[in-house]
Amino acid sequence: MAPEFQKNAMYVSNELENGDVQKNFDDDGREKRTGTLLTASAHIITAVIGSGVLSLAWAIAQLGWVAGPAVLFAFSFITYFTSTLLADCYRSPGPISGKRNYTYMDVVRSHLGGVKVTLCGIAQYANLVGVTIGYTITASISMVAVKRSNCFHKNGHEASCSIESYPYMIIFAVIQIVLSQIPNFHKLSWLSILAAVMSFTYASIGLGLSIAKASGVGHHVKTALTGVVVGVDVSGTEKVWRSFQAIGDIAFAYAYSTVLIEIQDTLKSSPSESKVMKRASLAGVSTTTLFYVLCGTIGYAAFGNNAPGNFLTGFGFYEPFWLIDFANVCIAVHLVGAYQVFCQPLYGFVEGRCSERWPDSKFITSEYAMQVPWCGTYNLNLFRLVWRTTYVIVTAVIAMIFPFFNDFLGLIGAASFYPLTVYFPIEMYIAQRKIPKYSFTWVWLKILSWTCLISITCCSCWIDPGTCH
Template sequence: MTREDALQVIEGAGSFLDDDGKPQRTGTTWTASAHIITAVIGAGVLSLAWAMAQLGWIISIVSVFIFSIVNLYTSNLLADFYRSPDPVSGKRNRAYVEVVRNNLGGKMHMICGFIQYSYLVGVTIGYTITTSISVVTIRKVNCFQLKGITASCRYSANPYMIVLGVVEIFLSQIPNFHKLSWLSILATTMSFGYASIGAGLSIAKVIQGKGNDTSLLGSSNKTQSSADNMWNMLIALGNLALANGYAVIAVNIEDSLKSSPPENKVMKRANKISVSIMAVFFLICGCSGYAAFGSETPGNILLSSGFKEPFWLITLANVFIMVHLIAAYQVIAQPIYYAVETWTGQRWTSSSFVNREYSMHIGKMEFKISFFKLVWRSIFVAVATVLAMAMPFFNDILGFLGAIGFWPLTIYFPVEMHIKRKKIKKGTMRWFGLKTLSFIFMALSVAIACACIRGISQGLQKYKPFQYKD
């Protein structure tokens, strides 16, 4: 029976199930775009000005365009593998590891799963750290307002990580991507808000003639050694590359789409919309921030090392960052939840604790709760929170995980599956072009990973667990 036949039977029976027996999906081009933007245009967009400061105008702008084009191309390749063997009427693959297992075979899906889930866990820890820094920044802004911007205002981020952990435990009970649309739309709005504030403040500084010196090629920072500049350029390229990548959750997003029109066509439209918006935002925020701060561009122009006035606007921007990252945490964590809950459901099929859901009411609101999901998701958030408190330099580790994960997830697997499905012959121009693309980004990922290892080693030298202050 084809997918169309199955849909007709289901519709004729008046069912609310899709052709795979799961609850009917309701996602559209716009909800998929919101999910992508939520995951990608995070607070990291505000660090792209620093990346541009390390690369100079020409390399950074060209890199943004190259990474955007490559990411759009490989994301569209990946979209065709949601169903297999046929991209329109084949069987659904609800997770990236299922896509790799059903298209490449062997043990490749195990490698894919290890890389994907390691990176996702790392991102949740990184988001916890970054969100708490935004809260600390709000406190520092209030302190500056009372005591002046030269005052020494330092606060521990640990209490705020604990509070954020409690909030995420509640939000983690949202069952799946299908129910996250409202949260992603809210997060997308927040990202536009704080990115616009960052760009607006930067442009205002340039218009006032207070912008710092910039460079066409390479870093304009003359106080660093050539070696330090080279390492920073690699990390900057990594920031630009990783800022574009969302393959790690792309299959889960596509699994939230309605069956008609075909999911791959809708996903490709969402890819085009999202990548275009991302490229524009990256250029606006990165270029304006670099023009404003020049060689002294901080890691994030809206956190404590960046703009400090006007107080109310910096506070508002950090509230936007905080709300966005709280929501983005759930988007990133959903593939982890799905993987664990699918495995346990298959392992203990007769367990009511694992598989049964109970209906509950709060006023007129009705929702279902699974005790297993409640327990395990709460434990996951608690562990991620403790690790965030214990490793304040975890962003270097996250950069390393992202570097080693970017090439296989964004480039290698989509390219290899495309070569196999299309039966592209070895030695042809198309085969050579695809392999060259894969090799270039593999080399880049290795170089970025080396730069991140250097940062981790430096962080370990001054490592003090549970003592992060900003």
Template sequence: MAVMSSLSIVDGKYDDDGRIKRTGTWITASAHIVTAVIGSGVLSLAWAVAQLGWIAGTIILILFSLITLLTSFLLADCYRYPHPVHGIRNHTYMEMVKNILGGVQYKLCGLAQYTNLVGCTIGYTLTGSISMVAIKKSNCFHKYGHEADCKASSYLFMVIFAIFEILLSQIPDFHELSWLSILAAVMSFGYASIGIGLSIAKIAEPGHHVKTGLTGVIVGVDVNSLDKLWNTFQAIGNIAFAYAFSVVIAEIQDTLKSSPPENQAMKKSALTGVTVTTFFYALCGLLGYEAFGNKAPGNFLTGFGFYEPYWLVDIGNLFIIIHLVGAYQVFAQPIFSIVENWACKSWPESKFMTKEYHIKIPLIGTLRMNMFRLIWRTIYVILTTLMAMIFPFFNSIVGLLGAISFFPLTVYFPIEMYLVQAKVPKYSSIWIGMKMLSGFCLIVTLVAAVGSIQGIISELKIYKPFQAM
């Protein structure tokens, strides 16, 4: 390390941790944040606002953005430890938790993080297949009329999605996926923009009138009182899921150059990224609610509030599919990596685990193949596909994912690390305030999780497996 440090002084090629000098700025970090946040969660925001109404829907959208911004600031100061400017770097979220909070918390963080990653791959398989079905139904409605019986099963499309993921899963590591990640990010902006544009067009239609309200769906008219309660809880989980990105903050901050200090640049990036995202989400959620009213579909590009222009609806859903194919890999690669590293360390002499074969593919290049990687990754994709087939409930799954990931990764660990890093005295006003915020978010997480689980249970009662939906 001393050699590297002296090198960095002499020729400027290395940073203080011996790695090649970082060149990222607050602008590039802002772009990474927006890319990480805006995803498939945006599709359920119109439904979420419909359950909550104009007042609560707007307040909760803003509240979660402020909580996310605060915890992002706390994490920015924890990138270096023990001092936020001169301390040693923490290159990943889990490394940050391990160095600041210790081994037990580190294991809990790993459990929360990898549960979230597995859940997202299941959710993306489900959502991708729903968009494939939507394209088929959109073309059917256009050809035979909006009242036509255009039932379609999503199961075949889940298999098609899985085949693509099995092929892409053979890309050996995360760093070779940058092209796929960039493509996925462009697609996410594309389908969100199409959804906003279609909402505006629907609002502008002559004679457009839908029922909206300050408190959302009406008890006794749209839903009964119990459903209103459960849907409210579930909607809160959906909005939480749409903002959850704290888990990648350390990785994004690790791309920043060291002058100005990384924590200052990261706070500027977080403010920019969360502001842009909140504006985008408000457009999707509030304009979507104005377009559909209390009957807003759970997924506003596949719920057929829009029928025409059918080709634009098809393009929006195609963008979703391409985005989710890439997003699946971004979330699955850390899971693949941790299992494969463990297997190689456990059986270092096994050729099955370690030997690589180089296969030349025309127009693509040489692909590195490994038998364990081929079998393990294929099995993983098959298992996530089976889980998606068993639980094909978009809003409930999105809400549950949001509940599971939001509290530990976005609130609990950032607050606990900040209290240790800043040496905040116990029972001081800041300590009490942080603990109260953590407790409030835990309650929000629990009610959102309960609402989503209840939604899954109620849908299971009427669910007939492997039939057209």
């Protein structure tokens, strides 16, 4: 047991007689949680609605009018359903009064144990690292797009307007170094709410511009039930690769299970955390699905099979340039918050393990109170300062070295979607509820799990069988 928890637990034990503990601490001896349905929904929306919403027109173009929306709705249903199973596993052995689990790995350890804990950690933290690198690249692209938009407006749409993204990656990293000193998820609500507002704003702008373009006089683009046409728009190999990438992008767009438990751990205990988390998941997933379908289908109608990878930073639109600028600023601000939502679980994991490994190290455990103007008292921890700063710098350097990293982010998302969003929640739910083997519930949950696995690996063939010869 970690020293901090032991200390808090003893304090709780001593104070129970006085009846004061309920005012300051939860049932696990930690500081009382204050999260609500609003803050949890904001965290989810910040995690789910990424700038990837602006690339869904491209994804629909690869899959077509039938498979594109079908894949979107399928992933949204699966994500919501399995998130309700995962929410019930936050406490163990029971979802209402069991022991709290603070991280996804803790949940897997409590319900499944063994090598599955290690496999979960690899999938979760590899995904989180990949996301933070990808967000560094995407945020810099949005910042560059503002400069390019002004350049195109001034010099014409044919101007080269080539601008390096490296300075903007550095600016983004500096901002993240400062924000990374926010201790944990509990102190992150204001940033998530701001980021969620920004995501709605730029998604709405992109949607509005797409509607204007699609309804314009003389607007004619080529679309198809199966998307881009083999032999006309792309080769057979390109069709397969793009279909996989499109499915990966959609899967990645719904992948917030990596941070679900950490979000749930911020909620007040009354009403029960699982009940509030299920409502937050419903609000977050339904809201994002509405935006995804609208942006994807209307964007496809506006651009057809030639839809750009991102119709704001890829300049599907040039005018009004000031609105494009504002939308790209909103993307950058949103990614500032989203970066923190995804890296906080990683920060907490490393810091928790180091505290357990070296409990007597003052460098790791000691905190120093500092007065920050307009912000009150801040508890500075030297290890947190050094480790988080190092992490941000490393991810920024990787982003600079591999600016094409985003091309593989969809595949990372697809690879981690199944274990984290489908497999582990189903297996843990079966273990927690002690569902009998070969019972009706056990069979259909297993069918769902296997169907998702097969679908993710084989969907490209189903979308266009002719490409799989």
